Amino acid sequence: MKLYTYWRSSAAYRVRIALNLKGLSSEMAFVHLVKEGGEQLQEAYQAINPHGLVPSLELDDKQVITQSMAIMEYLDETYSGARLLPGSPLERARVRSIAQSIACDIHPLNNLRVLKYITGEWGVTEEQRTLWYQHWICSGFESLERQLSEGHQTGDFCHGDEPGLADACLIPQIYNARRFSVAMDDYPVIQRIGKNCEALEPFQKAVPEAQEDAP
Amino acid sequence: MKLYTYWRSSAAYRVRIALNLKGLSSEMAFVHLVKEGGEQLQEAYQAINPHGLVPSLELDDKQVITQSMAIMEYLDETYSGARLLPGSPLERARVRSIAQSIACDIHPLNNLRVLKYITGEWGVTEEQRTLWYQHWICSGFESLERQLSEGHQTGDFCHGDEPGLADACLIPQIYNARRFSVAMDDYPVIQRIGKNCEALEPFQKAVPEAQEDAP
Numbered sequence: 001m002k003l004y005t006y007w008r009s010s011a012a013y014r015v016r017i018a019l020n021l022k023g024l025s026s027e028m029a030f031v032h033l034v035k036e037g038g039e040q041l042q043e044a045y046q047a048i049n050p051h052g053l054v055p056s057l058e059l060d061d062k063q064v065i066t067q068s069m070a071i072m073e074y075l076d077e078t079y080s081g082a083r084l085l086p087g088s089p090l091e092r093a094r095v096r097s098i099a100q101s102i103a104c105d106i107h108p109l110n111n112l113r114v115l116k117y118i119t120g121e122w123g124v125t126e127e128q129r130t131l132w133y134q135h136w137i138c139s140g141f142e143s144l145e146r147q148l149s150e151g152h153q154t155g156d157f158c159h160g161d162e163p164g165l166a167d168a169c170l171i172p173q174i175y176n177a178r179r180f181s182v183a184m185d186d187y188p189v190i191q192r193i194g195k196n197c198e199a200l201e202p203f204q205k206a207v208p209e210a211q212e213d214a215p
Numbered sequence: 216m217k218l219y220t221y222w223r224s225s226a227a228y229r230v231r232i233a234l235n236l237k238g239l240s241s242e243m244a245f246v247h248l249v250k251e252g253g254e255q256l257q258e259a260y261q262a263i264n265p266h267g268l269v270p271s272l273e274l275d276d277k278q279v280i281t282q283s284m285a286i287m288e289y290l291d292e293t294y295s296g297a298r299l300l301p302g303s304p305l306e307r308a309r310v311r312s313i314a315q316s317i318a319c320d321i322h323p324l325n326n327l328r329v330l331k332y333i334t335g336e337w338g339v340t341e342e343q344r345t346l347w348y349q350h351w352i353c354s355g356f357e358s359l360e361r362q363l364s365e366g367h368q369t370g371d372f373c374h375g376d377e378p379g380l381a382d383a384c385l386i387p388q389i390y391n392a393r394r395f396s397v398a399m400d401d402y403p404v405i406q407r408i409g410k411n412c413e414a415l416e417p418f419q420k421a422v423p424e425a426q427e428d429a430p
Contacts, residue, residue: 051358066316070308073308096288100318103319109323121343132336
């Protein structure tokens with residue numbers, strides 16, 4: 001299979017982690033998001049992914065799956081190896097809920113195309129843009145920290161003592177938080193899980209700076 | 216079970232559709248999102264959902280599931296009746312991808328808290344706010360229209376000839392598009408699916424204006 005990726009895309013970073021956790025290898029095809037004109041917006045890539053976003057996973061029979069969470073669930077349903085989602089419906093719901101609190105409530109607001117819109121259309125200053133970026137991470141992390149602190153289901157990782165789908169979403173978000181100087185002291189559980197993940201090879205190999213297309 | 220809902224919340228609207236499609240009944244608890252102070256932000260509700268968002272599904276044993284897509288997958292995995300997701304991993308990936316292109320790439324940008332931020336912090340005008348709202352729907356629908364037009368998997372509904380998870384996400388987004396005067400002519404497939412859904416009772420009963428807490 002072939003993963004269309006960009007080193008700094010959070011959504012592609014999630015799938016790289018998931019592939020590594022499952023012990024799967026994939027060809028990497030690089031889509032340069034910040035080049036003049038954006039490779040993701042050009043016809044060649046839009047024929048693969050009509051949404052013009054990364055990642056996309058092209059299977060060996062050329063069928064394509066888009067959306068990072070859909071790709072990760074597909075990998076988990078199709079391949080053996082470490083489970084990205086737990087066995088019971090209620091536990092799976094918890095893991096999906098954590099993942100979606102990042103993928104639906106934080107990340108979309110800080111996406112490249114959104115930052116471009118607020119700067120290009122409204123002339124938002126760099127300082128305002130940074131505050132916007134930090135605002136959505138902080139409000140999302142504050143709620144997520146509360147969710148992870150409740151009950152006994154959080155372990156070394158977001159759900160229990162094995163890393164999975166929720167951690168694959170959390171780590172790229174922590175990476176972005178650091179990049180935009182968000183103080184992490186208020187989120188001790190998130191920080192602890194982050195450290196536990198970052199000690200593991202599947203997460204280390206997926207880091208943006210370790211990718212072939214990183215500058 | 217008990218669904219915490221607000222008549223005009225798109226995410227709650229999705230779950231109301233899903234419950235109806237599955238033939239499930241649920242107690243409804245109303246969380247008034249636009250009241251002074253916002254009931255969703257108050258301690259009583261945050262004890263149920265630490266993210267302060269609707270919907271939340273409280274099960275009979277008081278366990279709570281948050282995030283609309285996680286709730287719908289849980290309902291589908293737990294209850295018999297109509298299937299919200301198809302049987303094969305690849306088809307499930309397609310349905311999730313369509314649902315997520317709405318729930319991750321369109322809806323979060325037009326959420327109440329986001330509109331409040333751009334108005335409150337940046338003094339964006341009503342006209343600019345409407346353009347922003349329309350922009351994310353149009354760019355999302357344009358891509359989705361392309362995705363739905365490719366191949367043979369779209370039928371009377373987003374995936375095949377039975378309504379499911381993707382349609383439960385699409386219909387509330389069409390409702391929002393109409394509310395903000397988005398011209399739908401450019402999206403004939405989306406429009407056709409919308410009409411097919413709106414002819415069905417599970418969708419009709421879930422409409423915001425049909426809810427007990429609608430003004």
